[in-house]
Amino acid sequence: MKKIILLAALLIAPSAMVHASGSGPEDHQGQTQEVVEQVQQGVRGIYLGHDESRISVAHEMIPDVMCAMRMNLHLQEGEEVPLLAEGDPIQFTMIGRMEIGMTWYAESIEALPADTELELPESLREAIGH
Secondary structure, eight states: OHHHHHHHHHHHOGGGEEEETTOSOBOTTSOBOOEEEEEEEEEEEEEEEEOSSEEEEEEOOBTTTBOSEEEEEEEOTTOOOOOOOTTOEEEEEEEEEEESEEEEEEEEEEEOOTTOOOOOOHHHHHHHTO
8 A cells, every 4th residue: 555655646746756767776686776865955844853864853744745743764874963942843755765665764954044934833833832
């Protein structure tokens, strides 16, 4: 079922996909698999914290991709953990990469002005306390 939903999401947003064949992991027969990435620029949300290799955010809806939600996003190799305070509004690029399932990354994370109005559902705001 997850594969069907993922496939539908990838088909809905073809302008956000980049295919790079021949650069992925090998399958059980030694064949190189195609790597599929979905890139969403200008994603806005609230920074909720981090650990060593991930940040936690509550982001706005990404049209034709996903609804507003809280997510833990991996940092790209070499990407520094941002110097932000919990609750800061941010903008970033979100990259979905088909690895073992879809793995989501954040890069180019930047703070937005403190008075930035984000479009987050009230239920999400209540769940994250912002």
